[in-house]
Ligand SMILES: [Fe+2]
């Protein structure tokens with residue numbers, strides 16, 4: 539059984555791998571690119587929902603002003619990806635260099651976001667939330683993840 543942080547980190551590793559994979563493709567592999575992008579979009583949707591509905595609120599409630607700032611920063615980064623970068627990418631022909639450029643931006647944004655979550659938010663969470671709370675939250679998120687994945691598939 540994974541706690542909340544382990545669960546989120548496992549998602550991060552999966553998305554990072556998919557981003558490496560799609561970055562390694564060329565314009566000629568447009569079918570593979572479209573396939574990988576829809577996988578990335580689905581993984582992100584589920585992951586972001588779990589963070590915004592479950593993990594972030596618990597983190598915010600356990601913390602003070604500094605944690606509140608981290609919470610708003612992370613949400614703003616989600617919004618940049620969800621409202622701007624990802625919709626543009628889904629609307630871009632995967633056989634073009636424009637797509638390659640946009641993938642690079644998505645990868646950089648997400649790697650930055652993931653690093654900040656893991657190095658700042660999750661580390662702080664381990665200090666301000668109890669092991670029991672993190673494991674209860676992990677269980678709840680794991681169950682919700684199964685449902686969200688089914689819905690997104
Ligand atoms: Fe996030």
Ligand SMILES: [Fe+2]
Nearest residue numbers: 546589652655
């Ligand atoms: Fe995350």
